[in-house]
C-alpha cells in the first residue's frame with residue numbers, strides 16, 4: 420500500500436541532524452563520517468548490508484553509546500549534552516533484539532517499561548489493542564510467538580506518545596497483515612507530526628512507504644533522497660513490457676529502431692524493451708503509433724533493490 424500522505428517539504432525543520440559522525444571500535448570503523456538530516460514528520464528509511472553501521476548510528480542517535488567524532492542533535496539538543504535528558508523522553512526506540520521478560524504478561528511488560536521510562540497515565544490495554552495484542556494482554560510473554568513479541572516491542576516503543584521513533588528492523592517476524600497494520604500506525608503517527616527512522620532489509624516493503632531514505636555501506640551514507648530521486652541519480656533504465664501477437668514482434672522492433680533504447684527481447688507473449696528514462700516518452704509515442712497491434716503496455720521502474728545494489732556494491 421503506497422503512502423499517499425505528502426512528504427515533508429525541503430524547508431521542514433530537521434529534527435535529527437548528524438554531522439561528521441564517526442564510531443570506531445579499535446580498527447573497525449563502524450560509522451565513518453555520516454552527515455544526515457531527518458525532517459519533522461518524516462518517515463525516513465535507513466538501509467544497508469549487514470554490518471553497514473545502521474544499528475551503531477541508531478545507538479549514537481539515542482545517546483546510548485558515545486560518538487568517536489562529530490555531532491548529533493535531536494530536536495536541537497546535542498546527544499552528548501545535558502539537555503538531551505529532556506529530549507530523550509520524546510523518543511521511542513525499538514531495538515533490533517528487544518529484550519522481554521518471559522514471566523511477565525503483555526500488560527505487565529508495558530507497566531514495567533512505562534516505569535522504566537518514567538511515563539505514566541497511558542492506557543496500556545488500549546496500546547496493546549492498537550498493535551493487535553488485545554487478546555494476549557494477560558498471557559505471559561513466554562507463550563508469545565515471534566511476531567507477537569515484535570508487536571509488544573513496538574507497543575513499548577510507543578509508550579509516552581513519543582515525537583520521534585527509532586525502529587530497528589521492526590517488521591522482522593511479522594506476517595503480511597501485521598506489516599500492513601504496522602505501517603498504518605506509522606502513517607497515523609506521521610499525520611500527527613511524529614518523525615520515524617526505520618531500518619529494514621526488506622526493500623520491497625520499504626520502497627513504497629518511506630518519504631526518503633539513506634543507503635549505508637561501510638559506515639558511510641552512499642546516497643540519500645526519495646526513492647525516485649535515487650533512481651534518477653543512478654540513471655537506471657526502465658523496462659517496457661509490450662504485449663503483442665508474435666507476428667507483430669518485428670513491427671515493435673522496427674518502430675523502436677531509431678530510438679536510443681537498450682535490449683529488445685522477444686518473450687512468450689510480449690516484447691521486453693530496456694529504455695533509458697529520457698527516452699521513455701519517445702518510446703510511448705512510437706508504440707502508440709502501432710495502434711491496435713499493441714494489446715497492452717507495462718512499465719517497470721527500477722526497484723529499490725536495483726538502486727540499492729547500484730549504490731552499495
Ligand SMILES: Nc1ncnc2c1ncn2[C@@H]1O[C@H](COP(=O)(O)OP(=O)(O)OP(=O)(O)O)[C@@H](O)[C@H]1O
Pocket residue numbers: 444447448449450467468469470471472473474475476515
Ligand atoms: N560493540 C562493538 N564492538 C566492536 N565492533 C562492533 C560493535 N558494534 C558493532 N560493531 C561493528 O561495527 C560494524 C557495524 O555494525 P552495526 O551493528 O552497526 O551494523 P548494521 O548495519 O546494524 O548491521 P545489521 O544489518 O546486521 O544489523 C560491524 O562491523 C560490527 O561488527
